[in-house]
Amino acid sequence: MMPHDADADAERDAAAERDAAAEHSARLRDHIAAEIQAAGGWLSFERFMDLALYAPGLGYYSGRAAKLGAGGDFMTAPEVSRLFGACVAVQCAEVLREVDAGSVLEIGAGSGRLAADLLARLETLNQLPENYWILEVSADLRQRQREHLEKRLPRLVQRVHWLDRPPEEPFDGVILANEVLDALPVARFRWHLEKIEELGVEIRGGAHGSAHGSAHGRAQGGGSAGAPAMEFAWGARPANAAMLNVCRELAAASGPWDDGYVSEYCPRLGAWTRAVTQSLRSGAVFWLDYGLPRAQYYLPERHDGTLVCHFRHRLSDDPFANIGMQDITAWVDFTRVAEASRAAGFELAGFTTQAHFLAGLQIDREMQLAAGGDANHFARLANQARQLMMPGEMGERFKAMAWLRGLDLPLSGFALLDLRHSL
Secondary structure, eight states, X not given: OOXXXXXXXXXXXXXXXXXXXXXXXXXXXXXXXXXXXXXXXXXXXXXXXXXXXXXXXXXXXXXXXXXXXXXXXXOOHHHHOHHHHHHHHHHHHHHHHHTTSOEEEEESOTTSHHHHHHHHHHHHTTOOOSOEEEEOOOHHHHHHHHHHHHHHOTTTGGGEEEESSOOSSOEEEEEEEESOGGGSOOEEEEEOSSOEEEEEEEEESSTTSOSTTSOSSTTTOOOOTTSOOOEEEEEEEEOOHHHHHHHHHHHHHHOOOOTTEEEEEOTTHHHHHHHHHTTEEEEEEEEEEEEEOHHHHTOTTOTTOSOEEEETTEEESOTTSSTTTSEEEOOEEHHHHHHHHHHTTOEEXXXXXXXXXXXXXXXXXXXXXXXXXXXXXXXXXXXXXXXXXXXXXXXXXEEEEEEEESOOOOOGGGSSOOOGGGO
């Protein structure tokens, strides 16, 4: 009998995974290329980003590859530490206590870690919700979430229900989303002194062929020998009236901008946030994400906007590479979120940094509870807390925002630093 070669098996598995990823990416590229051609050779970047992330069965969030954590493409706060979810649970408990239990709706639950951490801490606080709903568009992520919750909290998983759309019946409780707003598709623009252009996507080289067997993005090169490689590239056209109005408003808030200034905004943010929160009768909405108030977001020195891609914990500014295999995000304009909250009938109840949010919820107490007297465990938790709270890590780039409807109560996470005036 030949000896078993574990290294060879691992290499074969890795090669098969790479081949599957390349095939997945190629099929998505074909799909996007066909839509560009059907649209006359130019597609808005907002539509391109929508397809790259969410095309059914093809987009990044439909793929089977791990996305979050050490083995994925990026880290979120729940992946860094259970302390994050414990603190968010304390904040949710204040609201659930006020509305007499109620329900929780989490939008885009990622790996399921935040849901598990929340439910575990809410159980110890004797404040479990009647229902824990997860609004998740990705069938793959739903499965990962279910597996994680069944492993971590088998006794509570019956409270968790997955939804295709927001609840239609009015409910009381909490809506929350961690790093969801940054993944909403954005429109890109370029400002000139005499005109404004919308930046979209066009095909260069190999425009009449399939993406299969040709270049898989500008950064990947390749292509059939002797044939021009098909690649996606930026293409500009005059901005329409709606974009002209938005860009002038943004420039007035932060300008003046130099000729050639490029940035982005999220046209659907207002309508999307209203749609996912409209069924909340009384309670709170918590958004946790990286971003800035408008006056800081669109500063002249931020000449190329905030669009960034995440692939295996590496950052890139090329959305046309690794299509379907990398995340594409942009920072959140929290002023736009505040405008949407007011239009939807909410009161803006808090806006602060993640560091102050966690400090207000007594993360030091959560560390002591979790460590249980184990000094080594406490030291590990202290390192995790630093990553969540230090200015050079996640502490200042990430913000927390709260809206209230039908309630008037102080929120502990927003007691230490009030940044609502900056909006």
